[in-house]
Each structure stands twice: as structure tokens, then as C-alpha cells.
Amino acid sequence: MFGLADCNNFYVSCERVFNPSLNGKPVIVLSNNDGCVISRSQEAKDLGISMGEPLFKLKDLVKRENIRVYSSNFPLYADMSQRVMDTIISMVPAAEIYSIDEAFINFDGIAVDKLHKLASDISQQVKTNTGIPLSIGVSKTKTLAKIASKLCKKYPKLNNSCVMIKQSNIDKVLKSYPVNDVWGIGRQYSKMLYSNNITTAEQFLCADPRWVRSKMNVTGLKSWKELKGTPCFGLEENIHDKQQICTSRSFAKDLFDHEEVIRAVAKFTSSSAQKLRAQNGVALKVMVFLYTNPFKENHERDYKTIFIPLEYPTDNTLELVKIVCRHTAMNLKKGCGYKKAGVVISSISKKEHTPGFLFDSGRSEKGDLLMKCLDDINAKYGRESIVTGTQGPNRIVYNMDHLSPKYTTCWDDIIKVKV
Numbered sequence: 001m002f003g004l005a006d007c008n009n010f011y012v013s014c015e016r017v018f019n020p021s022l023n024g025k026p027v028i029v030l031s032n033n034d035g036c037v038i039s040r041s042q043e044a045k046d047l048g049i050s051m052g053e054p055l056f057k058l059k060d061l062v063k064r065e066n067i068r069v070y071s072s073n074f075p076l077y078a079d080m081s082q083r084v085m086d087t088i089i090s091m092v093p094a095a096e097i098y099s100i101d102e103a104f105i106n107f108d109g110i111a112v113d114k115l116h117k118l119a120s121d122i123s124q125q126v127k128t129n130t131g132i133p134l135s136i137g138v139s140k141t142k143t144l145a146k147i148a149s150k151l152c153k154k155y156p157k158l159n160n161s162c163v164m165i166k167q168s169n170i171d172k173v174l175k176s177y178p179v180n181d182v183w184g185i186g187r188q189y190s191k192m193l194y195s196n197n198i199t200t201a202e203q204f205l206c207a208d209p210r211w212v213r214s215k216m217n218v219t220g221l222k223s224w225k226e227l228k229g230t231p232c233f234g235l236e237e238n239i240h241d242k243q244q245i246c247t248s249r250s251f252a253k254d255l256f257d258h259e260e261v262i263r264a265v266a267k268f269t270s271s272s273a274q275k276l277r278a279q280n281g282v283a284l285k286v287m288v289f290l291y292t293n294p295f296k297e298n299h300e301r302d303y304k305t306i307f308i309p310l311e312y313p314t315d316n317t318l319e320l321v322k323i324v325c326r327h328t329a330m331n332l333k334k335g336c337g338y339k340k341a342g343v344v345i346s347s348i349s350k351k352e353h354t355p356g357f358l359f360d361s362g363r364s365e366k367g368d369l370l371m372k373c374l375d376d377i378n379a380k381y382g383r384e385s386i387v388t389g390t391q392g393p394n395r396i397v398y399n400m401d402h403l404s405p406k407y408t409t410c411w412d413d414i415i416k417v418k419v
């Protein structure tokens with residue numbers, strides 16, 4: 001038996017934990033650069049605000065309805081997520097953290113009549129430990145569990161837990177469940193299904209599996225089987241290391257000053273190298289991409305991808321920044337204003353499986369110590385407390401006009417109580 005634990009309106013809920021005056025009010029959280037809505041309270045949903053709506057389109061509504069607006073505060077959300085997941089993991093046989101606010105749970109070995117109580121206990125415990133409301137759906141497969149968790153949000157009387165095991169109940173739910181809301185059926189497949197008059201999960205199940213296989217490949221067939229109650233996706237407890245690590249950003253303005261582009265590339269490289277060390281990997285290839293603004297007419301254009309093979313596998317920030325910035329500098333086109341850049345580190349292998357080099361003479365050992373020191377300082381005093389000289393002081397500016405304090409990860413922001 002599978003469960004899906006899903007935090008309700010997660011980012012908004014995190015803001016509410018530390019600012020209870022937001023309860024009962026319409027609240028939205030915005031994406032990076034204060035662009036679009038990425039989390040909404042129920043009150044904001046009731047006002048018709050949809051996911052992904054840009055803030056500039058909502059200006060009047062925000063003012064009229066006194067909607068509380070927040071910039072995304074990822075250090076806070078990541079820390080709260082960790083606390084939620086720790087509680088879930090401590091109460092179940094096995095769990096797979098699926099995203100910042102979702103975890104699949106394996107309920108194997110737990111008697112069916114105990115499932116409802118356990119699901120509601122987990123939801124209660126998470127609320128007590130963290131203040132975050134959590135919905136849990138339980139069913140025969142991951143896909144059905146996900147549907148069950150969505151029912152919790154639709155029907156408040158379920159009190160945040162829904163066990164959907166009886167076939168008659170499943171049939172009843174699938175009868176009206178929109179096929180485009182089924183986990184794994186993306187926008188393209190939904191379109192195709194709609195054009196074949198398949199709009200509900202029930203209609204999808206009535207389709208011939210051979211037809212499903214021919215139109216939607218084996219992944220579509222797996223979704224079909226999962227809806228039928230046959231598990232095709234197991235629990236993935238060991239999160240695999242990344243095969244490539246990408247860090248990229250759009251800039252607030254076009255960068256004609258190429259020194260700024262190089263500083264940004266150095267920053268992206270440092271960030272990727274730090275992630276590489278965190279998974280104990282070394283990389284043998286780096287790719288850099290540089291784009292000018294595609295929407296600006298009458299401007300010099302440049303869309304460049306630079307492949308940089310490394311002489312030996314490394315995880316050393318200083319070595320990577322040096323070579324990446326040298327290649328970037330050679331490839332920047334005069335007169336171009338760059339709007340976006342990114343660094344992709346690939347050909348990653350485990351550090352302990354990488355052979356040493358004969359003429360190394362202690363270079364890598366010293367480098368390792370230095371990198372450990374760098375990571376320790378940044379972990380203790382905050383990200384980018386210490387950076388490479390090439391990167392310089394942080395000059396990439398993002399819009400974050402509505403940011404809440406980092407209540408749980410920054411000493412200066414901790415809540416003060418007067419007694």
C-alpha cells in the first residue's frame with residue numbers, strides 16, 4: 001500500500017507558521033525575481049488567482065482585496081521541509097522524498113484497518129511539530145495515492161487523510177477525475193486524449209491498453225495500469241546522484257559589461273562545484289552557455305555553447321572557475337548584451353573511484369583541504385561568505401521586495417519574545 005504526504009499550500013503555510021496574522025487572509029508567494037505566483041492560500045484561490053499568474057497582472061486585485069504578497073524565501077522553505085520530512089520518516093516503514101513538499105510512503109505490513117488512524121496520526125504529528133498542514137492519501141499504487149491526497153484538499157471533512165482502497169470507492173472517484181490531473185499524464189498527452197474524447201480517468205481506463213501503449217509509450221501504459229490498481233512504480237529511497245549539475249540564471253538587465261558576465265559565470269561555476277562536492281563527485285567536462293536577449297530587435301545577437309574538456313576529473317572550485325572563465329572570456333562577442341548564462345558540469349564520477357595522478361605531488365590533497373575549508377566556512381557563516389576573487393562581491397541583483405525573515409536559518413532573523 002502506498003501513501004502520498006503532501007503539504008497544503010506549502011510556501012504560504014511556511015509564512016503563516018511565523019506570522020499567524022496571515023491565517024484566514026488571501027496570501028500569495030512569488031517565484032524568483034518576484035515574477036509569478038507559485039503558491040496560494042485557499043482564500044487567494046477563491047479570488048480566482050491561478051498558478052503561474054504574473055504579479056503585474058494582479059496589481060489591482062492585490063490592492064482591492066488586500067492580498068498579502070511574499071517573495072520566495074527558499075532558505076525558510078527548505079528548512080521547514082526538512083522538519084516535515086524528518087517527522088514523516090520517523091513514523092513509517094519507508095518513505096521517498098519526492099519534492100520539497102511531497103513524500104511517498106510505503107505502508108507495506110500495516111493492517112488495512114490501521115491505515116486510516118496512522119495517516120491521520122502522521123498529519124497531526126507534522127502539524128504539532130512544524131505547524132504545517134499535511135494531506136495524506138493512501139491507496140494501492142502511487143498514482144492512486146496521489147489522487148487520494150488531492151481529495152483531501154477538495155473535501156475538508158476528510159480532515160487531511162483519505163484512504164481509498166475499496167474498489168467501489170476508487171471507481172466512484174475516477175468517474176469524474178480529470179485525466180489531465182492524473183500523475184504522469186502531461187500536457188501533450190492530455191491534449192491527445194482530449195482529442196480522442198477521453199477527459200476523465202474512467203474513460204482513460206476504458207481505452208484498450210494496446211492503443212494506450214501505441215499512443216503514449218510504456219510510461220502511459222504504466223499510468224493506465226497504476227490507475228487499474230497494479231503498482232508499476234516502487235519506492236525510490238536512495239536518491240540518485242545527479243549525472244549533471246546545471247546552474248543558470250537570466251539577468252535583470254542585458255549585460256553589455258562583459259566583466260559582469262564573467263563574474264556571473266564564476267558564481268555559477270562555484271555553485272555547481274559546491275553541489276558536486278556535496279554528492280562526493282568529480283567532473284571531467286564543463287559546458288557554458290551564453291545567450292543575448294531574443295526579444296530585442298536591432299541588437300547584436302549571440303547564442304553560444306562552449307564545451308570545455310578538463311585534463312583530469314576535479315571538484316576544485318578554483319581550478320574550475322579559472323578554466324571556465326578563461327574560455328568564456330575568449331568567446332564573448334564584442335558589443336553583445338547578454339541576458340542569460342549557465343554552467344553545466346557533466347561526466348561525473350564518484351571521487352573514491354577516480355585514480356590518482358603520478359605527478360600530483362600533493363596538489364589534490366592540498367586542494368581538498370582548501371575546498372573543505374571553503375565549504376565549512378560557507379556552511380557556518382552563510383552561502384557565499386567566502387567566494388573566488390573572479391566572482392567578486394555579489395552583483396547579480398534580483399527583485400525581492402516582499403521577503404520575510406529567515407526565521408529558522410539566520411540568527412539575526414530569529415523571532416524575539418519579550419517577557
Ligand SMILES: [Mg+2]
Nearest residue numbers: 006007009101
Ligand atoms: Mg503541496
